Amino acid sequence: MDGPVAGAASHLRRGADRPLRPGPRRRKHRAARVARTERHGWAVAPRVRSGNGNEEQGVARIDERRAANRRTGLMLAVVAFAFFVVVILKYKVFGR
Amino acid sequence: MAAVTHEQLHGHHPGPTGLMRWITTTNHKDIGTMYMIFSFIMFLSGGVMALTIRAELFQPGLQVVQPEFFNQLTTMHGLVMVFGAIMPAFVGFANWMIPLMIGASDMAFARMNNWSFWLLPPAAVLLLGSFFVPGGASAAGWTLYAPLSVQMGMGMDLAIFAIHIMGISSIMGAINIVVTVLNMRAPGMTLMKMPLFCWTWLITAYLLIAVMPVLAGAVTMILTDRHFGTSFFNAAGGGDPVMYQHIFWFFGHPEVYIMILPAFGIVSQIIPAFARKPLFGYASMVYATASIAILSFAVWAHHMFATGMPAAGQLFFMYATMLIAVPTGVKVFNWVATMWRGAMTFETPMLWATGFIFVFTMGGFTGLICAIAPIDIQVQDTYYVVAHFHYVLVAGSLFALFAGAYYWLPKWTGHMPSEGLGKLHFWCSIVFFNITFFPMHFLGLAGMPRRIPDYALQFADFNAMASIGAFGFGLSQLIFLVVVVKCVRGGERAAARAWEGAEGLEWTVPSPAPHHTFEEAPIVR
Ligand code: HEM
Numbered sequence: 001m002d003g004p005v006a007g008a009a010s011h012l013r014r015g016a017d018r019p020l021r022p023g024p025r026r027r028k029h030r031a032a033r034v035a036r037t038e039r040h041g042w043a044v045a046p047r048v049r050s051g052n053g054n055e056e057q058g059v060a061r062i063d064e065r066r067a068a069n070r071r072t073g074l075m076l077a078v079v080a081f082a083f084f085v086v087v088i089l090k091y092k093v094f095g096r
Numbered sequence: 097m098a099a100v101t102h103e104q105l106h107g108h109h110p111g112p113t114g115l116m117r118w119i120t121t122t123n124h125k126d127i128g129t130m131y132m133i134f135s136f137i138m139f140l141s142g143g144v145m146a147l148t149i150r151a152e153l154f155q156p157g158l159q160v161v162q163p164e165f166f167n168q169l170t171t172m173h174g175l176v177m178v179f180g181a182i183m184p185a186f187v188g189f190a191n192w193m194i195p196l197m198i199g200a201s202d203m204a205f206a207r208m209n210n211w212s213f214w215l216l217p218p219a220a221v222l223l224l225g226s227f228f229v230p231g232g233a234s235a236a237g238w239t240l241y242a243p244l245s246v247q248m249g250m251g252m253d254l255a256i257f258a259i260h261i262m263g264i265s266s267i268m269g270a271i272n273i274v275v276t277v278l279n280m281r282a283p284g285m286t287l288m289k290m291p292l293f294c295w296t297w298l299i300t301a302y303l304l305i306a307v308m309p310v311l312a313g314a315v316t317m318i319l320t321d322r323h324f325g326t327s328f329f330n331a332a333g334g335g336d337p338v339m340y341q342h343i344f345w346f347f348g349h350p351e352v353y354i355m356i357l358p359a360f361g362i363v364s365q366i367i368p369a370f371a372r373k374p375l376f377g378y379a380s381m382v383y384a385t386a387s388i389a390i391l392s393f394a395v396w397a398h399h400m401f402a403t404g405m406p407a408a409g410q411l412f413f414m415y416a417t418m419l420i421a422v423p424t425g426v427k428v429f430n431w432v433a434t435m436w437r438g439a440m441t442f443e444t445p446m447l448w449a450t451g452f453i454f455v456f457t458m459g460g461f462t463g464l465i466c467a468i469a470p471i472d473i474q475v476q477d478t479y480y481v482v483a484h485f486h487y488v489l490v491a492g493s494l495f496a497l498f499a500g501a502y503y504w505l506p507k508w509t510g511h512m513p514s515e516g517l518g519k520l521h522f523w524c525s526i527v528f529f530n531i532t533f534f535p536m537h538f539l540g541l542a543g544m545p546r547r548i549p550d551y552a553l554q555f556a557d558f559n560a561m562a563s564i565g566a567f568g569f570g571l572s573q574l575i576f577l578v579v580v581v582k583c584v585r586g587g588e589r590a591a592a593r594a595w596e597g598a599e600g601l602e603w604t605v606p607s608p609a610p611h612h613t614f615e616e617a618p619i620v621r
């Protein structure tokens with residue numbers, strides 16, 4: 001094995017040499033992976049997916065990834081802030 | 097090709113140099129390095145406090161410090177070690193290693209990452225500076241129990257402010273880690289293929305997001321009790337000091353797992369590398385980590401058996417606590433099973449990792465003993481508890497940090513750390529550690545209370561022994577400083593895969609890791 005995963009842990013390599021389309025279940029799995037790649041766009045796609053694989057497209061995909069990150073991050077921040085407020089309010093309003 | 101695409105996407109300006117480079121950096125490796133340097137400085141500061149404590153306790157009677165100052169020392173030692181040394185060190189490891197392990201080019205929020213770090217030095221200045229304000233530093237213990245914390249001087253306000261800032265820093269760091277792990281993995285790097293260190297940090301980050309706000313709420317309530325006329329914890333105004341303990345430990349117990357889960361992650365990377373076998377029971381490790389995290393929310397009152405809980409409450413918290421020993425046992429079993437019939441060698445990282453298993457497990461057992469309510473009512477607030485938590489925090493968290501540092505120093509610096517000095521560091525540490533803390537079990541069982549500057553004569557021998565051990569342990573840590581400085585400056589060049597059995601994406605990039613890695617994500621199959 002060489003290439004970028006040459007040193008990867010054996011559990012990462014598991015299945016590396018399985019045939020690409022063994023059955024419907026596995027195919028679904030693979031489809032999900034490709035969709036992921038398209039959505040986030042940060043992967044080195046194994047093949048050029050459109051004739052127009054230029055930089056503008058790259059920038060757009062990076063923006064989408066940033067937006068996704070921001071969504072997850074904001075959600076977590078809101079949860080944290082809510083905990084902070086709830087802890088104080090609970091004891092402010094109800095005592096113990 | 098990679099470079100070209102990247103230049104076109106972001107444009108490459110030569111960044112600022114010198115100090116400005118470090119102040120403005122958004123690079124996960126720079127930030128990771130700063131976290132670790134900060135944490136080591138705090139480790140030495142907290143260490144000086146610990147040695148002053150042990151100097152006072154070398155003999156019965158008062159020799160070195162005043163009792164008031166002694167109380168400030170125990171308080172600040174705890175706060176500095178927990179929030180200044182151990183937690184930031186693990187965040188430093190996360191910053192350096194998680195992007196390398198999952199094949200991401202950086203953390204998800206690179207600029208926020210810079211801010212998370214740079215909040216810490218001002219917080220440290222507030223905390224350490226509080227020694228010099230009128231009345232001195234906070235002396236209520238690291239747990240800041242009411243009513244003491246409601247009554248003290250302005251050192252307490254500085255501590256509260258520092259905790260607020262460090263809490264915000266931790267929450268931002270945790271959000272960054274969750275988003276990085278969830279959204280930035282290279283194609284094919286499914287969650288269940290992630291190195292265990294990433295898993296343990298993902299779960300730790302969730303714990304942080306859940307409980308740091310609770311701590312922030314608790315200290316905010318102390319603040320308003322002190323200055324804004326509320327009576328959350330003030331019995332005279334209808335408040336309840338024991339309620340503070342409930343809120344604090346709802347944070348506090350998950351917090352101790354925040355300090356140990358990433359350590360489990362580090363050890364789970366190192367043992368397979370030096371046993372030259374894949375980790376035994378990878379999936380069960382993930383589930384065990386998650387179970388520990390979930391259970392850690394249901395055991396907080398094991399710190400409060402002596403406050404007079406109803407028997408049903410005591411039983412609940414006692415059994416819930418014992419339940420945590422099950423997933424913890426699964427982990428220890430898996431590490432040992434990984435070593436079983438492996439082709440083991442004992443380079444420095446492996447020495448620290450095996451030392452960790454041995455001594456951490458002893459701390460786990462004393463934890464179980466503390467968890468037995470009738471026993472705990474005897475040992476609560478004695479040196480037995482001090483022995484317990486130093487076995488899990490020093491021999492657990494700190495030893496794992498050293499293991500990880502020796503393991504990844506080649507990746508960070510490009511040079512192999514000195515085996516001779518590393519081994520010397522390990523053997524001195526583990527011997528002096530046990531000389532310091534093992535006698536504390538006996539002291540505690542014999543009834544010596546913690547956080548007291550003087551003691552009865554019958555405790556003298558074990559205390560003298562502990563103090564000698566402590567100075568030996570403290571001095572041994574300077575060996576680590578020498579190793580790191582030597583390693584940064586030169587030494588045997590490290591290969592990309594610095595250790596023969598090491599596996600994972602981080603070993604596919606050159607050593608030292610270039611400033612930018614995985615700008616094109618690797619494909620993991
Ligand atoms: C098998 C797992 C564990 C069990 C059953 C356990 C149980 C306990 C109990 C019952 C206490 C209260 C003792 C008392 O105050 O009377 C305690 C205290 C403590 N434990 Fe553990 N523990 C475990 C693991 C850990 C770990 C992994 C850490 C941190 C890395 C830790 C850190 C602490 C600390 C810091 C205290 C003292 C807090 C204080 O009063 O200042 N424990 N533990």
Ligand SMILES: [Cu+2]
Nearest residue numbers: 349352398399
């Ligand atoms: Cu606990």
